[in-house]
Amino acid sequence: MDLGLSDARALVTAASKGLGRACAAALAAEGARVFIVSRNETTLAETAAEIGAVGHRALDLARPEAAAQAVEAAVAALGGLDILVCNAGGPPPGTFDSTPLEAWDLGYQLTLMSAVRLAKAALPHLKRSGRGRIVNITSISVRQPIGNLVLSNAFRSAVTAMAKTLSAEVVRDGVTVNNLAPGTILTERVRQLYGDDLERATAEVPAGRLGDPSELGATCAFLCSRQAAFITGQTIGIDGGQLKGVH
Ligand code: NAD
Numbered sequence: 057m058d059l060g061l062s063d064a065r066a067l068v069t070a071a072s073k074g075l076g077r078a079c080a081a082a083l084a085a086e087g088a089r090v091f092i093v094s095r096n097e098t099t100l101a102e103t104a105a106e107i108g109a110v111g112h113r114a115l116d117l118a119r120p121e122a123a124a125q126a127v128e129a130a131v132a133a134l135g136g137l138d139i140l141v142c143n144a145g146g147p148p149p150g151t152f153d154s155t156p157l158e159a160w161d162l163g164y165q166l167t168l169m170s171a172v173r174l175a176k177a178a179l180p181h182l183k184r185s186g187r188g189r190i191v192n193i194t195s196i197s198v199r200q201p202i203g204n205l206v207l208s209n210a211f212r213s214a215v216t217a218m219a220k221t222l223s224a225e226v227v228r229d230g231v232t233v234n235n236l237a238p239g240t241i242l243t244e245r246v247r248q249l250y251g252d253d254l255e256r257a258t259a260e261v262p263a264g265r266l267g268d269p270s271e272l273g274a275t276c277a278f279l280c281s282r283q284a285a286f287i288t289g290q291t292i293g294i295d296g297g298q299l300k301g302v303h
Pocket of ligand 1: 076093096116144147196240246
């Protein structure tokens with residue numbers, strides 16, 4: 057299927073590794089012109105070369121000014137913007153009891169406000185595009201909170217509600233807004249979280265294996281395609297059956 061992405065202009069954030077990288081690589085493989093952002097310049101430059109990104113910029117998305125800088129740099133490099141894939145590093149783990157109040161401020165900036173600020177900065181360009189796409193990477197936790205991840209649980213739910221609200225406001229401008237909710241997909245973060253105990257992670261997945269980042273990347277590319285123009289305000293689970301609820 058031709059996804060109609062050749063020459064689409066895409067900004068993918070937190071894209072030097074893992075899920076963000078997989079989205080950027082999938083879009084580039086479909087012919088999109090991709091600009092990537094992440095914290096570490098060296099890893100980011102390597103990834104940009106490996107996936108054939110048009111450009112890159114090292115930025116820390118927990119900083120309030122980073123979102124507008126990311127969009128500005130992408131638009132300058134690409135001549136406009138059709139696609140925003142909005143990803144950031146996960147907030148620090150912890151229970152409600154063990155999480156200090158200051159960590160809530162970091163979670164708010166990194167997880168919720170980076171998504172809000174990126175969408176705000178990108179929307180004028182996405183509306184101009186006429187085929188705008190926003191894809192937020194969230195988590196299975198928006199439907200089934202995960203123990204010891206109170207910040208992720210709280211702020212990703214807020215991103216989901218924000219995205220749903222926004223989706224109805226911009227669909228007549230040709231812009232769709234959707235979320236990808238990964239279960240356990242084998243990235244560096246998951247290796248760090250589970251250490252040598254990947255079997256424990258796998259045991260929770262009816263598919264009997266962990267996800268591959270490329271599976272999330274392919275779903276992202278489809279949501280960004282012309283064929284997906286009528287899909288908006290949705291949260292799509294990519295979890296091998298891990299979510300236990302009906303919805
Ligand atoms: P990862 O650690 O493999 O990659 C994270 C990427 O984010 C890297 O490119 C890193 O440079 C970048 N990054 C981190 N903090 C940043 C910051 N402040 N500013 C800019 N860039 C930053 O992680 P991943 O597994 O790809 O996860 C991506 C997101 O998806 C995270 O928020 C994670 O919590 C969430 N998530 C992942 C899974 C999974 O199974 N992998 C499941 C649910 C949710």
